[in-house]
Amino acid sequence: xxxxxxxxxxxxxxxxxxxxxxxxxxxxxxxxxxxxxxxxxxxxxxxxxxxxxxxxxxxxxxxxxxxxxxxxxxxxxxxxxxxxxxxxxxxxxxxxxxxxxxxxxxxxxxxxxxxxxxxxxxxxxxxxxxxxxxxxxxxxxxxxxxxxxxxxxxxxxxxxxxxxxxxxxxxxxxxxxxxxxxxxxxxxxxxxxxxxxxxxxxxxxxxxxxxxxxxxxxxxxxxxxxxxxxxxxxxxxxxxxxxxxxxxxxxxxxxxxxxxxxxxxxxxxxxxxxxxxxxxxxxxxxxxxxxxxxxxxxxxxxxxxxxxxxxxxxxxxxxxxxxxxxxxxxxxxxxx
Amino acid sequence: xxxxxxxxxxxxxxxxxxxxxxxxxxxxxxxxxxxxxxxxxxxxxxxxxxxxxxxxxxxxxxxxxxxxxxxxxxxxxxxxxxxxxxxxxxxxxxxxxxxxxxxxxxxxxxxxxxxxxxxxxxxxxxxxxxxxxxxxxxxxxxxxxxxxxxxxxxxxxxxxxxxxxxxxxxxxxxxxxxxxxxxxxxxxxxxxxxxxxxxxxxxxxxxxxxxxxxxxxxxxxxxxxxxxxxxxxxxxxxxxxxxxxxxxxxxxxxxxxxxxxxxxxxxxxxxxxxxxxxxxxxxxxxxxxxxxxxxxxxxxxxxxxxxxxxxxxxxxxxxxxxxxxxxxxxxxxxxx
Numbered sequence: 001x002x003x004x005x006x007x008x009x010x011x012x013x014x015x016x017x018x019x020x021x022x023x024x025x026x027x028x029x030x031x032x033x034x035x036x037x038x039x040x041x042x043x044x045x046x047x048x049x050x051x052x053x054x055x056x057x058x059x060x061x062x063x064x065x066x067x068x069x070x071x072x073x074x075x076x077x078x079x080x081x082x083x084x085x086x087x088x089x090x091x092x093x094x095x096x097x098x099x100x101x102x103x104x105x106x107x108x109x110x111x112x113x114x115x116x117x118x119x120x121x122x123x124x125x126x127x128x129x130x131x132x133x134x135x136x137x138x139x140x141x142x143x144x145x146x147x148x149x150x151x152x153x154x155x156x157x158x159x160x161x162x163x164x165x166x167x168x169x170x171x172x173x174x175x176x177x178x179x180x181x182x183x184x185x186x187x188x189x190x191x192x193x194x195x196x197x198x199x200x201x202x203x204x205x206x207x208x209x210x211x212x213x214x215x216x217x218x219x220x221x222x223x224x225x226x227x228x229x230x231x232x233x234x235x236x237x238x239x240x241x242x243x244x245x246x247x248x249x250x251x252x253x254x255x256x257x258x259x260x261x262x263x264x265x266x267x268x269x270x271x272x273x274x275x276x277x278x279x280x281x282x283x284x285x286x287x288x289x290x291x292x293x294x295x296x297x298x299x300x301x302x303x304x305x306x307x308x309x310x311x312x313x314x315x316x317x318x319x320x321x322x323x324x325x326x327x328x329x330x331x332x333x334x335x336x
Numbered sequence: 337x338x339x340x341x342x343x344x345x346x347x348x349x350x351x352x353x354x355x356x357x358x359x360x361x362x363x364x365x366x367x368x369x370x371x372x373x374x375x376x377x378x379x380x381x382x383x384x385x386x387x388x389x390x391x392x393x394x395x396x397x398x399x400x401x402x403x404x405x406x407x408x409x410x411x412x413x414x415x416x417x418x419x420x421x422x423x424x425x426x427x428x429x430x431x432x433x434x435x436x437x438x439x440x441x442x443x444x445x446x447x448x449x450x451x452x453x454x455x456x457x458x459x460x461x462x463x464x465x466x467x468x469x470x471x472x473x474x475x476x477x478x479x480x481x482x483x484x485x486x487x488x489x490x491x492x493x494x495x496x497x498x499x500x501x502x503x504x505x506x507x508x509x510x511x512x513x514x515x516x517x518x519x520x521x522x523x524x525x526x527x528x529x530x531x532x533x534x535x536x537x538x539x540x541x542x543x544x545x546x547x548x549x550x551x552x553x554x555x556x557x558x559x560x561x562x563x564x565x566x567x568x569x570x571x572x573x574x575x576x577x578x579x580x581x582x583x584x585x586x587x588x589x590x591x592x593x594x595x596x597x598x599x600x601x602x603x604x605x606x607x608x609x610x611x612x613x614x615x616x617x618x619x620x621x622x623x624x625x626x627x628x629x630x631x632x633x634x635x636x637x638x639x640x641x642x643x644x645x646x647x648x649x650x651x652x653x654x655x656x657x658x659x660x661x662x663x664x665x666x667x668x669x670x671x672x
Binding site: 066069143187196197200204210211212213214218221222223225228229230232239245246248249252253254255256257271274275278279280 | 402405479523532533536540546547548549550554557558559561564565566568575581582584585588589590591592593607610611614615616
């Protein structure tokens with residue numbers, strides 16, 4: 001005959017068993033699901049289908065491992081680019097930090113606007129003003145010193161809305177995608193309009209992408225012997241703009257192979273996706289992150305200063321690129 | 337009692353046993369010697385000592401795997417550069433092949449000299465003339481088309497002295513060194529003054545170095561949509577000269593890390609060796625191939641048009657770089 005205590009014990013054991021089964025199932029699912037932050041919607045399915053067909057030996061769409069090159073835009077594709085590019089936030093903070101050494105900036109635009117946080121005047125200074133700010137904050141030091149400045153800034157700066165370090169605003173679904181591709185023999189590259197030396201100090205830690213796999217915009221550098229020590233000095237002179245039609249050029253210059261998968265989010269990525277997917281070969285993947293989630297991140301496309309997605313959105317429909325609807329397709333945006 | 341036949345059989349068995357032992361010992365030696373084409377002289381010992389100390393965990397000179405970057409010059413360091421750079425032989429052959437489409441070349445220098453094989457007049461046209469030849473033969477087509485031209489040429493062209501395809505004139509000791517470094521967790525890069533797109537079609541096959549690990553000189557390219565297909569078009573305009581002080585710049589632009597080992601053979605490699613070895617860190621290796629073997633290859637240093645080794649030879653003594661005496665230190669030069 002069962003006592004109340006026996007029944008209780010039995011129930012408890014049942015619960016424990018159920019919990020054990022649940023844990024086991026969850027662990028098994030986690031193991032079998034390489035993209036747990038993605039909802040089970042079309043984009044996730046098309047990623048997995050693509051990877052399976054190019055990695056299946058003997059299949060007509062098989063791609064040998066050295067040819068499995070995947071390229072990713074950075075701003076807006078791998079991490080947040082609103083309310084402004086993180087590199088611009090860095091430049092503005094640098095102007096403020098350097099202002100005491102530049103008393104002339106107090107009356108000189110666009111520096112005055114940057115110091116006062118007068119974003120309207122700053123915007124009205126246009127590309128020319130922006131370039132002046134970039135050169136004043138990014139040049140005039142060695143490559144090693146600039147790396148240290150970037151690393152120091154990132155260790156203390158916080159995104160104003162999310163109140164987190166910028167490097168914690170990497171999109172978790174994309175971080176999983178990078179790892180999933182690498183686990184399947186892909187070499188993953190960043191191909192960004194952002195500064196190559198602004199990215200390299202942290203891309204390995206945040207995305208698993210080493211410095212030699214970062215392609216980006218750059219200023220000129222010069223080799224100098226200083227006190228019998230070799231240095232590379234950063235000059236206030238644009239070397240290369242890795243954006244729009246520059247992206248295929250940068251890919252060819254630095255990688256020397258045509259990628260088989262490309263991921264972007266804006267018109268700046270249009271030519272990179274064309275170069276990658278319109279190669280006459282069967283197995284190519286082009287994807288665009290569409291920012292549709294004002295609640296968890298931001299919602300923008302055709303009308304925005306940072307990351308305009310207009311021509312590339314129209315092209316996606318024609319070229320068969322997958323558009324990721326951030327709100328619908330991503331279970332989580334950031335790592336907790 | 338032993339018959340003659342028994343004795344003979346016994347002797348034969350003894351011989352077979354001796355042969356078997358010999359084969360075993362040779363195989364074991366081959367296995368334990370990663371650099372069989374190197375004589376047991378100082379350079380081989382210093383390479384092995386360097387690799388052992390940077391790969392030994394816990395040692396004060398241990399270098400983590402991602403930081404194990406080794407850079408190699410190409411012409412004169414990995415393959416033959418006399419009587420002229422192979423890329424120049426290619427350009428001269430291309431002028432001849434393209435001449436029927438350019439009747440004006442028959443009377444125009446330096447093309448006339450190139451067509452007629454008049455090397456003296458060609459040399460007198462200087463860098464300006466050389467650049468004209470390079471642009472006429474290297475630009476004006478897509479990247480894909482140029483790759484095909486290079487591959488086709490290399491499949492038929494023969495070095496006049498050795499009567500072998502140029503790609504068979506890679507130095508076997510250096511090919512072994514590349515493989516030895518990779519087996520020890522190094523990433524090997526080519527950093528050459530030669531054209532990046534001239535090297536990429538064959539470096540993987542010949543040296544095991546993939547296109548994305550080739551740094552070199554380049555002309556500008558332009559992204560174009562042609563008949564709805566994306567192409568990269570090669571323009572007759574210098575983009576980057578990866579030589580002398582340009583080598584550290586190219587290394588930083590494309591690799592983004594400072595190498596820990598550098599191998600060169602001429603003054604064009606001086607700054608690369610400085611940048612690599614003069615970093616204030618203990619474990620750095622700088623080596624120069626000194627062409628001392630007129631019989632098996634060539635002998636030249638301070639007085640030559642191709643691969644002058646003068647300042648870098650003086651610097652080696654001060655900086656502690658190892659100078660490889662080709663004649664004394666290499667058991668074989670080319671693969672049989």
